[in-house]
Amino acid sequence: MYFTVVAVNVGIFVLLALSLNIIIGYAGQSAMGHAAFFGIGAYTSALMTSTMGISFWISLPVALIVTGIIGAVLGLISIRLKDDFLAITTIGINFVVVAIFQYSEIFGASLGMTVSKPLFFGVKMTAPMYLTLIFILIVLTCLFINKMNKSWFGLALASIRNDEMAASSLGIDVNKYKVLAFTLGTAIAGLTGAVYAHFMTFIYSSDFAFIVSISIISMVVVGGIGTIKGAIFGAVLLGVAPELFRFLADYRMIVYGGLLVLMMRFQPQGLLGDNSFIMRNISKIFANIKKQKGGGQNAGNA
Amino acid sequence: MLMQQLVNGVMIGSVYALTAMGATLIYGILRILDIANAAAYAIGAYLGWYIYSISHNLLLAFLLSMILTGLIGVVIQKYIYYPIISKPNVIPIVPLITSVGLFTITGDLIRLILGPNVKEFGVVFKSGAIKIGKLIINPEWIFIIVLTAVLFAILWFILNKTRLGLAWRATAEDSEIAKAMGVNTNISMALSYILGYGFAASAGIMVGMLYNSISPTMGDIPSYKMLAIIVLGGLGNPVGTVVAGLIIGLAETLVSAYMGSILPRDAIAFIVLIFVLLLKPSGLVSKKSA
Numbered sequence: 001m002y003f004t005v006v007a008v009n010v011g012i013f014v015l016l017a018l019s020l021n022i023i024i025g026y027a028g029q030s031a032m033g034h035a036a037f038f039g040i041g042a043y044t045s046a047l048m049t050s051t052m053g054i055s056f057w058i059s060l061p062v063a064l065i066v067t068g069i070i071g072a073v074l075g076l077i078s079i080r081l082k083d084d085f086l087a088i089t090t091i092g093i094n095f096v097v098v099a100i101f102q103y104s105e106i107f108g109a110s111l112g113m114t115v116s117k118p119l120f121f122g123v124k125m126t127a128p129m130y131l132t133l134i135f136i137l138i139v140l141t142c143l144f145i146n147k148m149n150k151s152w153f154g155l156a157l158a159s160i161r162n163d164e165m166a167a168s169s170l171g172i173d174v175n176k177y178k179v180l181a182f183t184l185g186t187a188i189a190g191l192t193g194a195v196y197a198h199f200m201t202f203i204y205s206s207d208f209a210f211i212v213s214i215s216i217i218s219m220v221v222v223g224g225i226g227t228i229k230g231a232i233f234g235a236v237l238l239g240v241a242p243e244l245f246r247f248l249a250d251y252r253m254i255v256y257g258g259l260l261v262l263m264m265r266f267q268p269q270g271l272l273g274d275n276s277f278i279m280r281n282i283s284k285i286f287a288n289i290k291k292q293k294g295g296g297q298n299a300g301n302a
Numbered sequence: 303m304l305m306q307q308l309v310n311g312v313m314i315g316s317v318y319a320l321t322a323m324g325a326t327l328i329y330g331i332l333r334i335l336d337i338a339n340a341a342a343y344a345i346g347a348y349l350g351w352y353i354y355s356i357s358h359n360l361l362l363a364f365l366l367s368m369i370l371t372g373l374i375g376v377v378i379q380k381y382i383y384y385p386i387i388s389k390p391n392v393i394p395i396v397p398l399i400t401s402v403g404l405f406t407i408t409g410d411l412i413r414l415i416l417g418p419n420v421k422e423f424g425v426v427f428k429s430g431a432i433k434i435g436k437l438i439i440n441p442e443w444i445f446i447i448v449l450t451a452v453l454f455a456i457l458w459f460i461l462n463k464t465r466l467g468l469a470w471r472a473t474a475e476d477s478e479i480a481k482a483m484g485v486n487t488n489i490s491m492a493l494s495y496i497l498g499y500g501f502a503a504s505a506g507i508m509v510g511m512l513y514n515s516i517s518p519t520m521g522d523i524p525s526y527k528m529l530a531i532i533v534l535g536g537l538g539n540p541v542g543t544v545v546a547g548l549i550i551g552l553a554e555t556l557v558s559a560y561m562g563s564i565l566p567r568d569a570i571a572f573i574v575l576i577f578v579l580l581l582k583p584s585g586l587v588s589k590k591s592a
Contacts, residue, residue, distance in 0.1 A: 024395065028393065030393075030394055030395040030398065032395075032398075077576075077580065078579075081579065084329075084333075084335055084394060084398075084533075084537065085533060085537070085579065087335065087394070087395065087398060088335070088529045088530065088533045088575070089533075089575070089576065089579060091526055091529060091572075092526075092530060092572035092575055092576055093572075093576075095526065095568070095569050095572050096569050096572055096573060096576070099568075099569035210526065214402055217395075217399060218399070221395075221399055225393070250414070251410075251414070253406050253407075253409070253410040254406070254407055254410040254411065254414070256403075256406060257402075257403040257404065257405070257406030257407035257410065258403070258407055259403070260399055260400065260402065260403030260406070261382065261400055261403035261404055261407065264386060264396050264397070264399055264400040264403065265382055265385065265386055265400065268386070268389070268392065268393075268396045
């Protein structure tokens with residue numbers, strides 16, 4: 001049971017990291033308020049199921065769409081700002097959204113919101129069922145991101161990330177693609193929020209505070225910006241670490257902060273990013289294996 | 303009542319401006335959004351509190367704490383930020399995350415070393431509050447407003463009347479060209495940090511005095527409010543920062559005094575920011591016009 005709960009939590013972080021990675025990693029936009037959209041999804045679905053009595057399974061796609069629309073509107077407003085302005089505006093969005101949750105009566109204000117457990121064919125959802133759901137969502141997201149990267153859209157994002165000026169001179173509508181990436185990333189975060197709200201059965205405004213955005217960013221950055229494996233690895237590493245190192249609980253934030261500073265100072269591309277020391281060694285090993293295999297085959301042919 | 307709110311607003315606003323000034327100076331030269339400035343604010347407050355509790359000399363506490371925090375800033379700049387930003391192709395989020403990391407470490411270090419509880423600052427002014435009609439002005443407030451004014455005057459003098467300031471402005475304009483013209487940009491960077499962290503430290507002590515309390519989490523709110531202020535002031539523009547600090551200070555006191563608690567006080571800065579950016583994407587005082 002304990003293991004399953006931890007696994008679901010880590011899975012939620014994986015989804016959040018993957019979705020933020022679309023914005024930060026693939027589109028290269030400094031979005032610092034991802035938790036806000038996580039929260040919008042959570043509160044949207046909680047309102048639907050617990051206040052209006054609509055099924056959880058309908059609330060999932062609605063949370064995805066509503067968050068995506070809000071993300072698109074906020075994206076349209078803020079994407080025209082350059083890197084640093086964008087970072088600060090998104091931090092601002094995070095604070096304002098949390099303030100709205102905390103001060104509006106329909107969102108339970110300062111009492112938080114109790115969310116009813118959803119049913120799956122008449123049975124109350126259990127932790128293993130959530131784990132399966134999360135796992136399916138992660139696989140779907142990964143497939144989607146893979147597909148996206150190989151598409152024209154993915155190539156356009158890569159060109160924007162590398163050189164915005166050059167991309168726009170080649171006729172790529174930079175703003176459109178940036179907003180699209182922002183919308184996709186926030187929509188997936190909203191979907192994750194819906195699952196989170198129903199898994200926890202209680203949500204409170206501070207669950208979606210700026211510090212949560214920072215942890216999601218840390219996961220993406222520690223794992224490796226702009227890669228699927230990096231985002232997953234970072235989320236698993238930073239999600240499991242607090243459980244493994246419970247005896248260090250008092251020093252957790254210091255370790256966290258220290259890790260961020262050290263990573264940025266010495267390995268800004270992340271542990272599994274392109275050309276990080278781990279990936280260099282792994283590819284060296286693979287190259288060696290290939291060479292040996294190739295050598296063996298040649299010998300066989302001869 | 304309105305007068306009282308205006309006085310409160312100006313005082314809070316000038317403390318905000320002082321807090322954000324460090325981030326502005328640093329952004330002006332290194333193009334880093336340095337959230338760790340709020341760490342300097344907390345460190346400064348604790349150093350000031352410690353020095354004051356030994357010496358019982360407020361000015362000495364301010365001076366020593368500002369110098370020590372400034373030196374810490376120079377060390378951080380030299381060994382952490384500079385190597386990061388001098389690598390080729392740094393994405394702008396990298397130094398920002400670094401500063402978040404530094405900020406987290408500092409808050410937690412203070413908590414582990416000195417304990418999580420709130421400490422009383424314990425500065426007592428002998429003279430009582432000045433009353434003009436209904437208007438009440440505490441002696442601390444006068445001290446804070448005067449000290450802030452003096453610090454800004456010193457900053458203005460350094461930036462506009464000395465060779466050091468000329469070098470700073472040249473580096474802020476274009477660090478490559480400045481370097482080519484023989485300006486020692488390393489000194490400009492060090493100057494940014496020593497002044498920036500020093501100012502943040504003095505703001506920390508002022509807030510500690512004002513509310514008679516310091517705690518390891520005291521930097522949390524300034525850490526993001528400072529960002530709103532420097533953006534509002536046009537990123538890297540010292541004059542804009544003072545204006546923006548005063549605007550946010552006034553907006554906060556007036557909104558919470560006359561409109562009640564529709565919105566939490568600390569979100570107001572960002573709402574003002576988002577509105578201003580919608581109308582004027584380059585900030586209130588853009589670089590060109592200053």
